[in-house]
Amino acid sequence: MLKTLDPKDWKNQDHYAVLGLGHVRYKATQRQIKAAHKAMVLKHHPDKRKAAGEPIKEGDNDYFTCITKAYEMLSDPVKRRAFNSVDPTFDNSVPSKSEAKDNFFQVFSPVFERNSRWSNKKNVPKLGDMNSSFEDVDAFYSFWYNFDSWREFSYLDEEEKEKAECRDERRWIEKQNRATRAQRKKEEMNRIRTLVDNAYSCDPRIKKFKEEEKAKKEAEKKAKADARRKEQEAKEKQRQAELEAARLAKEKEEEEVRQQALLAKKEKDIQKKAIKKERQKLRNSCKSWNHFSDSEADRVKMMEEVEKLCDRLELASLQCLNETLTTSTREAGKAALEKQIEEVNEQMRKEKEEADARMRQASKNAEKSTGGSGSGSKNWSEDDLQLLIKAVNLFPAGTNSRWEVIANYMNIHSSSGIKRTAKDVIGKAKSLQKLDPHQKDDINKKAFDKFKKEHGVAPQADSAAPSERFEAGPCTDFTPWTTEEQKLLEQALKTYPVNTPERWEKIAEAVPGRTKKDCMRRYKELVEMVKAKKAAQEQVLNASRAKK
Numbered sequence: 162m163l164k165t166l167d168p169k170d171w172k173n174q175d176h177y178a179v180l181g182l183g184h185v186r187y188k189a190t191q192r193q194i195k196a197a198h199k200a201m202v203l204k205h206h207p208d209k210r211k212a213a214g215e216p217i218k219e220g221d222n223d224y225f226t227c228i229t230k231a232y233e234m235l236s237d238p239v240k241r242r243a244f245n246s247v248d249p250t251f252d253n254s255v256p257s258k259s260e261a262k263d264n265f266f267q268v269f270s271p272v273f274e275r276n277s278r279w280s281n282k283k284n285v286p287k288l289g290d291m292n293s294s295f296e297d298v299d300a301f302y303s304f305w306y307n308f309d310s311w312r313e314f315s316y317l318d319e320e321e322k323e324k325a326e327c328r329d330e331r332r333w334i335e336k337q338n339r340a341t342r343a344q345r346k347k348e349e350m351n352r353i354r355t356l357v358d359n360a361y362s363c364d365p366r367i368k369k370f371k372e373e374e375k376a377k378k379e380a381e382k383k384a385k386a387d388a389r390r391k392e393q394e395a396k397e398k399q400r401q402a403e404l405e406a407a408r409l410a411k412e413k414e415e416e417e418v419r420q421q422a423l424l425a426k427k428e429k430d431i432q433k434k435a436i437k438k439e440r441q442k443l444r445n446s447c448k449s450w451n452h453f454s455d456s457e458a459d460r461v462k463m464m465e466e467v468e469k470l471c472d473r474l475e476l477a478s479l480q481c482l483n484e485t486l487t488t489s490t491r492e493a494g495k496a497a498l499e500k501q502i503e504e505v506n507e508q509m510r511k512e513k514e515e516a517d518a519r520m521r522q523a524s525k526n527a528e529k530s531t532g533g534s535g536s537g538s539k540n541w542s543e544d545d546l547q548l549l550i551k552a553v554n555l556f557p558a559g560t561n562s563r564w565e566v567i568a569n570y571m572n573i574h575s576s577s578g579i580k581r582t583a584k585d586v587i588g589k590a591k592s593l594q595k596l597d598p599h600q601k602d603d604i605n606k607k608a609f610d611k612f613k614k615e616h617g618v619a620p621q622a623d624s625a626a627p628s629e630r631f632e633a634g635p636c637t638d639f640t641p642w643t644t645e646e647q648k649l650l651e652q653a654l655k656t657y658p659v660n661t662p663e664r665w666e667k668i669a670e671a672v673p674g675r676t677k678k679d680c681m682r683r684y685k686e687l688v689e690m691v692k693a694k695k696a697a698q699e700q701v702l703n704a705s706r707a708k709k
Contacts, residue, residue, distance in 0.1 A: 176231035439479035
């Protein structure tokens with residue numbers, strides 16, 4: 162056999178057969194390969210054969226070159242793996258579905274055993290038999306559907322880059338070889354996938370598992386129906402019992418309420434009688450002392466003060482005062498009475514001052530809201546106030562040069578033609594924060610009515626209170642975006658471009674704690690901020706050009 166080999170066609174030769182290892186092949190160890198090569202050299206070396214009188218061919222034309230090439234390929238792990246990947250004795254055939262109709266395990270088991278040699282992972286699962294559990298079968302097909310093969314086809318490269326004359330030619334050869342290898346690798350994986358698909362469709366255990374699963378589901382369905390029927394019967398009985406118990410409880414509760422109402426009424430009547438009695442007692446005590454005065458005018462005034470005490474004092478205070486008047490002298494009783502009158506008058510005076518202060522503050526706020534204070538000599542229209550509210554919500558705290566950006570935004574979008582500075586905007590924003598909710602509602606309501614007239618919006622278009630819109634901005638449950646959330650949003654916007662299906666749902670999933678609407682709203686805010694910043698930069702640039 163060795164003498165029939167063509168040394169120039171060494172690449173198409175079986176290197177294991179050349180070294181006499183055809184019976185061992187890919188299972189041969191390096192020691193066996195080395196020993197086989199040594200035996201071949203001792204027997205077929207040109208010097209040995211020449212000494213025995215055998216004619217020797219010149220140079221690399223002698224068949225001993227094939228032995229040298231075979232040892233070179235098999236002693237190098239990388240080259241040996243490349244040759245093993247295209248082993249000419251390996252059977253690449255895949256059984257069809259019809260072949261394994263009656264003898265599935267006898268047909269497919271050796272095929273999977275044969276192909277397991279290409280696995281990168283050790284402990285390749287076996288096909289098993291009819292008694293294999295569902296977990297074992299599932300693990301087997303999961304392994305082969307995700308098969309990780311080390312088989313590669315570099316040995317079949319048609320061009321050798323070492324033969325190239327220049328670097329560009331070597332690159333071109335490498336590119337061609339990579340493309341060919343990738344195509345052959347793809348065909349190999351398709352072959353493995355076809356093998357697994359055929360086995361899965363023919364596997365009698367899969368059919369058995371499906372039938373068992375179907376029977377199990379039907380049994381569960383029947384059991385659920387029976388349980389549901391029994392549950393409904395039990396619920397109906399329980400409902401009837403609850404209705405009866407509720408009726409009895411309601412009757413009992415109504416009776417208790419009636420009794421409590423009667424008791425409360427009695428207590429209230431007793432309280433009224435006691436207060437009425439104490440008031441009358443206070444009047445009689447004061448009358449018995451001639452209202453602690455000798456002149457008619459002072460007596461009338463004291464009678465008025467006593468009536469104030471009767472109206473404002475509680476039962477306990479009245480009883481205490483009456484006891485003091487009854488048990489003490491005229492002077493002591495007069496002092497106690499005057500002290501009580503002074504306390505009541507002081508309380509009434511404080512209440513009046515607080516009411517007056519509230520009225521003054523309300524009128525002052527009203528004057529501020531209608532007089533346009535907070536922006537110097539520049540008046541603020543309702544449209545400008547609404548635009549300011551929108552800008553404050555659009556550019557939240559933390560925005561770089563926030564008030565300059567808000568001022569530029571208003572100067573761009575305002576129709577009044579008045580140029581606002583950052584100082585004007587800050588002053589007006591502070592004055593708006595001091596308004597009470599009713600005034601904020603009035604400002605927003607006027608602007609919204611005007612918008613409805615201009616655009617024909619139905620009254621139900623916005624049911625939120627105007628003050629709520631001003632306080633909370635675009636969303637009443639708004640919470641500031643943290644730096645981490647902003648980074649996650651920016652990364653999600655890059656990951657899911659505009660043409661991504663269900664883009665905003667995926668972006669919301671990438672930002673924990675934020676909904677789809679939150680992400681869309683934040684994106685619009687960022688766009689508005691960028692536009693406003695560009696507009697501000699353009700204004701600065703135009704101003705600098707105008708100065709030049």
